[in-house]
Amino acid sequence: xIDMMEQITRIAGVNPRKCMRCGKCSGACPAYxxxxxxxxxxxxxxxxxxxxxxxxxxxxxxxxSCFACVERCPRSVEPAKLIEAVRCAVERQQGMxxxxxxxxxxxxNPDLPQQAITSAFRKYRK
Amino acid sequence: MMKFSYFPGCTLKTRGAALxxxxxxxxxxxxxxxxxxxxxxxxxxxxxxxxxxIATRLSSVRALMAARDAGTELVTLxxxxxxxxxxxxxxxxxxxxxxxxxxxxxxxxxxxxGEAEALHYLEVLRDRVGFDAVKQKVAAPLAGMKxxxxxxxxxxxxxxxxxxxxxxxxxVMEDLIRALGAEPVVYAMRNECCGGYVTIENPDYAKxxxxxxxxxxxxxxxxxxxxxxxxxxxxxxxNTDGSLPVYYFTELLAKALGVDGEEAKQA
Ligand code: SF4
Ligand code: SF4
Numbered sequence: 001x002i003d004m005m006e007q008i009t010r011i012a013g014v015n016p017r018k019c020m021r022c023g024k025c026s027g028a029c030p031a032y033x034x035x036x037x038x039x040x041x042x043x044x045x046x047x048x049x050x051x052x053x054x055x056x057x058x059x060x061x062x063x064x065s066c067f068a069c070v071e072r073c074p075r076s077v078e079p080a081k082l083i084e085a086v087r088c089a090v091e092r093q094q095g096m097x098x099x100x101x102x103x104x105x106x107x108x109n110p111d112l113p114q115q116a117i118t119s120a121f122r123k124y125r126k
Numbered sequence: 127m128m129k130f131s132y133f134p135g136c137t138l139k140t141r142g143a144a145l146x147x148x149x150x151x152x153x154x155x156x157x158x159x160x161x162x163x164x165x166x167x168x169x170x171x172x173x174x175x176x177x178x179x180i181a182t183r184l185s186s187v188r189a190l191m192a193a194r195d196a197g198t199e200l201v202t203l204x205x206x207x208x209x210x211x212x213x214x215x216x217x218x219x220x221x222x223x224x225x226x227x228x229x230x231x232x233x234x235x236x237x238x239x240g241e242a243e244a245l246h247y248l249e250v251l252r253d254r255v256g257f258d259a260v261k262q263k264v265a266a267p268l269a270g271m272k273x274x275x276x277x278x279x280x281x282x283x284x285x286x287x288x289x290x291x292x293x294x295x296x297x298v299m300e301d302l303i304r305a306l307g308a309e310p311v312v313y314a315m316r317n318e319c320c321g322g323y324v325t326i327e328n329p330d331y332a333k334x335x336x337x338x339x340x341x342x343x344x345x346x347x348x349x350x351x352x353x354x355x356x357x358x359x360x361x362x363x364x365n366t367d368g369s370l371p372v373y374y375f376t377e378l379l380a381k382a383l384g385v386d387g388e389e390a391k392q393a
Contacts, residue, residue, distance in 0.1 A: 013177030013221075030319050030335060062331065065172070066319035067283035071293050078284075084175035099327065107326050111364055113141040113356040115171045115206055120326045122172035122182065 004051040004089065012085035014078045016047040025069035025079045035059030039069045039079040046082050051089070060087040061098065065123070091126040098124035128254060130245070131193035131200045132160035135207040136168040142204065142356035148380035149203045149247055155383045156255055156263055160201060163192050169210040171357075172323075180227045186214035187228055187238055194242040203247045203376065205355035209280035209288065212244040216287045246281065246290065248298050248354065248375070257305040265384030267307025273378070274311045274348030274370075275299030276339065278358045279319045293317065299352060299375060306382040313346035315339040322357035325365060336365040344370055352378060 002010075009015060025039040032038055036057055037045060045054055054060070060083055069079040090096055099120055108117075138146035153160050167185035174182040189211060193200035202208040217224045219240035229237045245253075251260055277296050285293040296317060300310035321335030340362060343351055350371040353359050362372045380386055 011176045011178055030321075034331065061327070062324070064279075064319045064321055064335070065175070065323055066279040068279070068319070071283045071285060081175045081177075088176050109364075111141065111360060112326075113137045113360050115135075115137040115142075115204070115357045116322070116326055116360065118136060118168060119171040119206070119323055119357070122170050122174075123323060124327065 003049070005046065005049040008046055008051060008082065008085045008089060011088055012078070012081040014076070014081050016043045016077060016082060018075045019043045019047065019077045020075055022074065024072040024074065025077075028068040028072040030066060030068065031059075031062050031064050034062035039083075042086075043077055043079050043082060046086070051086065054086045055090050059083070060090065061124075063087075087123070088126060091124065097126065100125070128158040129198055130158065130160055130250065131189075131196050131198045132162045133166050133169070133189050133200060133202045133207055133211065134162060135166075135202065135204045136171070137356040138204055142359070142374070145203050145354070145356060145359075145374040145376055148374065148376035148386070151385040152376055152379045152383055155380075155385045156251075156260065158250065158255065161196075161198070163189055163200075165192075169207045171206050171210070173210045173213045177221070177224070180224070180231060183214045183217065183224065183228060184232065186211045187218065187232065190215055190218075190240075190242040190244065191232075191234055191238050194238070195236075199243045199245050201245050201247055201250055203354065205246070205278065205280040205353075206357065208244065208246040208354075213287050215240050215242065215244050246354070248281075248302065249290065251302060252298050257301050260302070260379075261305040261307075264306055264382045266382055268303075268378060268382050269307050271308035271378075272311050272347055272349045273303045273308050274313055274343040274346070274351045275303060275316055275375075276320075276343070276351045276353045276358060276362065276372075277317045278322075278353065278355055279317070280355060282317055302375065302379070303352070306378060308378075311343065311346050311348040313343045313348060315342040320358045320361045321365075322355070322361045325357070325361055329365065332361055333365040336361045337367065340366045340370050
């Protein structure tokens with residue numbers, strides 16, 4: 001069976017070993033303070049197989065998917081894709097959806113665009 | 127007349143109706159036709175970062191294929207639709223594995239290999255119509271207005287895939303603002319994330335992000351903001367102190383062209 005680290009890099013389709021630890025991703029990240037493992041650390045933890053810790057981290061939900069890290073990375077490591085892959089690995093477990101349809105009515109307000117709900121489902125439910 | 131296939135997307139049919147209505151009215155005034163795809167499906171609003179997801183890419187591919195078959199480029203007004211559809215098109219072009227799986231599922235008569243071109247409406251204005259031509263059609267210049275263009279993330283990044291504008295120093299909306307007779311205000315946070323994706327699950331966090339943008343734009347002298355994204359629009363209005371008005375770029379475009387889009391609303 002392929003291990004978790006291999007699964008993550010396959011889902012992400014990027015190679016964390018290309019990272020040279022320049023920290024440019026973290027420098028650009030608007031969620032830096034909200035992620036206990038900052039983007040460059042996240043990449044290095046994937047590389048070192050520390051997937052369990054990442055799967056338990058709140059950073060997989062506070063990453064804003066803004067692609068600033070992807071834009072900045074000189075080595076095309078694309079940290080956002082590794083973060084998404086770990087979130088997928090969590091949410092693809094039975095019963096681990098972050099957002100359930102029953103919860104939606106309580107979150108709505110008259111001005112909220114459909115896009116907010118659609119995107120939340122895409123992000124928080126697999 | 128220039129003709130384009132048009133993908134409105136879920137939000138433009140509802141909360142973001144002004145973006146759509148004014149965009150259509152302005153297109154008519156500028157002499158290009160937006161032909162809504164007969165059977166479009168929601169793009170999903172989020173680009174599937176996971177390389178092994180195929181189902182979430184299909185609605186984009188269907189729209190792209192319909193545009194290819196119609197022999198037109200595919201235009202979107204919403205930043206998120208543009209982002210998703212353009213990147214999925216790139217996946218189909220670059221990633222053999224994704225291309226094979228998508229075609230295997232859809233079994234189209236002619237396999238799809240990324241032949242269609244996805245364009246944002248702003249790209250149509252810049253690259254197909256031209257801002258000089260826009261300027262000539264302005265009937266009611268927005269003289270004296272100081273406008274901050276808010277780009278956010280989805281229009282610009284990743285620039286290698288979107289090839290929309292300079293990701294650190296974009297200019298397409300500033301050029302549009304000038305063409306409309308107003309003054310663009312360049313501010314630092316114009317390409318920073320508003321936090322829109324977390325507005326449902328963590329509104330306090332979204333508020334913090336959005337307020338920083340408004341504060342920065344105000345400090346640099348902006349009197350209002352324009353955006354192409356309904357989620358940014360919501361976030362910049364609902365999750366801030368409301369001290370800066372926010373408009374869709376098409377609202378100001380239609381206003382300057384002297385077509386407020388009301389006719390389109392009734393149609
Ligand atoms: S995509 Fe996530 S990790 Fe990357 S810069 Fe944005 S918030 Fe930070
Ligand atoms: S920017 Fe790229 S190379 Fe630099 S630390 Fe981040 S992931 Fe590694």
